[in-house]
Amino acid sequence: MNNIKVTTLSIVVFFLLLSSCDKASTTQQEETSNGLVARTDELVYNLNDGYVQVQFTIETTSDSTAWFFHCGERFITILNRLENDKWKDYNGWGWPCLDIYSQGIKPLTPDSIFTDFIQLTQAGNYRLSFLLNWDNNIYTWSDTLYSNEFSVQ
Numbered sequence: 256m257n258n259i260k261v262t263t264l265s266i267v268v269f270f271l272l273l274s275s276c277d278k279a280s281t282t283q284q285e286e287t288s289n290g291l292v293a294r295t296d297e298l299v300y301n302l303n304d305g306y307v308q309v310q311f312t313i314e315t316t317s318d319s320t321a322w323f324f325h326c327g328e329r330f331i332t333i334l335n336r337l338e339n340d341k342w343k344d345y346n347g348w349g350w351p352c353l354d355i356y357s358q359g360i361k362p363l364t365p366d367s368i369f370t371d372f373i374q375l376t377q378a379g380n381y382r383l384s385f386l387l388n389w390d391n392n393i394y395t396w397s398d399t400l401y402s403n404e405f406s407v408q
Contacts, residue, residue, distance in 0.1 A: 290317025293402035300407045306376045313369045322388040325361040326352030337380040360393050378407050
């Protein structure tokens, strides 16, 4: 009788471990919003010399143009950090934008790709978020695009 319990428990543990391995080996988790995808180039980053560079890509497969808030040539990137199982804005409303740079909204046309990077100095679980419009209205945003979750160690 005890052998049956041990065998059953061993089988359950084996399948739990197997299913967790499948999830861990996934190369990217992608969040989509109306044909937009934001993803980082890695899921796990290691701090070297006190910082890490996280490269990300925003890609559209939509037939519509998405309009992103920008500072210079860069889309405004809001960093979210996972704290107590809740996403919190880590850098407020994006990085500060100096007046020497142009500001406003910038189009990402159908079938386009935008690539950029951010640098982080603290360990944690993060994602990126981007405010956007589906028309060229500079005064409001109608959608938010989130990247995959990634970890900095």
